[in-house]
Amino acid sequence: MTDDADAAAQTDATGQIPNIGKGPAREDSKTVSSRTSFEDIPSDKTSNERTSPKAGAKGKEKAKVTDDEQHNDNSTKDAASRLEEHVGDLFSAPDNSVLIHACNTQGVWGAGIAKEFHKRYPKAFKEYERHCLSAHHPKQNPVRVGTCLLIGPREVKPGAPKHWIGCLFTSAGHGRKKDPSPMILQNTVPAFKDLLDKLSREPQLTEIRMCQINSVLFEVPWKATRKVLQKVLAADAGHRKVHVYSLPAAPKGSIRSFVREH
Numbered sequence: 001m002t003d004d005a006d007a008a009a010q011t012d013a014t015g016q017i018p019n020i021g022k023g024p025a026r027e028d029s030k031t032v033s034s035r036t037s038f039e040d041i042p043s044d045k046t047s048n049e050r051t052s053p054k055a056g057a058k059g060k061e062k063a064k065v066t067d068d069e070q071h072n073d074n075s076t077k078d079a080a081s082r083l084e085e086h087v088g089d090l091f092s093a094p095d096n097s098v099l100i101h102a103c104n105t106q107g108v109w110g111a112g113i114a115k116e117f118h119k120r121y122p123k124a125f126k127e128y129e130r131h132c133l134s135a136h137h138p139k140q141n142p143v144r145v146g147t148c149l150l151i152g153p154r155e156v157k158p159g160a161p162k163h164w165i166g167c168l169f170t171s172a173g174h175g176r177k178k179d180p181s182p183m184i185l186q187n188t189v190p191a192f193k194d195l196l197d198k199l200s201r202e203p204q205l206t207e208i209r210m211c212q213i214n215s216v217l218f219e220v221p222w223k224a225t226r227k228v229l230q231k232v233l234a235a236d237a238g239h240r241k242v243h244v245y246s247l248p249a250a251p252k253g254s255i256r257s258f259v260r261e262h
């Protein structure tokens with residue numbers, strides 16, 4: 001488990017996941033409270049400390065360290081830019097895109113965006129179901145959380161898009177039996193790594209898309225999931241870009257806005 005997932009996996013006394021979407025765990029709350037995104041996280045060194053010519057040998061050592069830190073800052077920014085957010089329909093992706101969503105290991109795509117996947121990609125659903133219920137058994141030999149299933153284009157109806165589907169097994173259960181949010185977040189890291197690994201063997205894929213996984217029915221704040229995904233992307237040797245699609249905000253008072261807010 002990564003440090004971040006570890007930190008995120010700790011709940012505080014109120015049962016909340018601490019530090020979610022507020023920047024790194026080691027920072028004081030005053031610094032992080034005004035921040036809106038991971039990209040805003042500043043270095044704790046001033047610009048003078050980075051460049052001071054008076055610093056001497058000790059200073060050179062310090063400059064080296066701060067150069068490393070600068071490199072880390074840049075990698076962080078680079079990784080952040082590799083998760084690009086868009087408002088729009090996930091399913092409008094061009095052929096040979098992979099569409100990623102979070103799944104349970106029980107063989108059910110019964111609600112939320114999974115239900116939409118079921119409707120649009122019935123053959124892919126059958127494959128996911130087989131993986132969960134035949135290749136594995138939900139009780140005796142369940143699919144391991146923290147893994148993924150990559151399904152190639154299977155639909156044969158005329159005009160059906162040639163979409164790949166990436167199923168991230170971030171929770172064993174679903175509905176009321178879903179795993180606790182910190183565990184879902186923790187499972188997201190190896191599941192996403194597993195998927196990136198499998199995608200690297202499919203050079204014909206042109207675009208990696210996902211919805212804001214875990215964020216509604218799995219009840220993990222998107223900012224927390226985004227942070228762990230960015231961390232995985234920071235270490236991705238393939239320097240791949242992931243496009244996150246979310247639907248436009250629903251008008252206030254609508255059922256969809258109620259679901260998002262509660």
Ligand SMILES: Nc1ncnc2c1ncn2[C@@H]1O[C@H](COP(=O)(O)OP(=O)(O)OC[C@H]2O[C@H](OP(=O)(O)O)[C@H](O)[C@@H]2O)[C@@H](O)[C@H]1O
Binds near residue numbers: 108213217
């Ligand atoms: N066309 C579209 N384009 C772009 N974004 C779209 C969209 N349509 C919806 N979204 C958004 O897609 C995000 C994910 O939201 P979801 O609540 O569905 O997924 P989740 O990852 O929290 O939970 C997974 C469990 O939900 C299911 O239900 P069951 O357990 O089967 O009952 C599964 O099977 C799993 O187990 C939210 O931001 C939605 O606004």
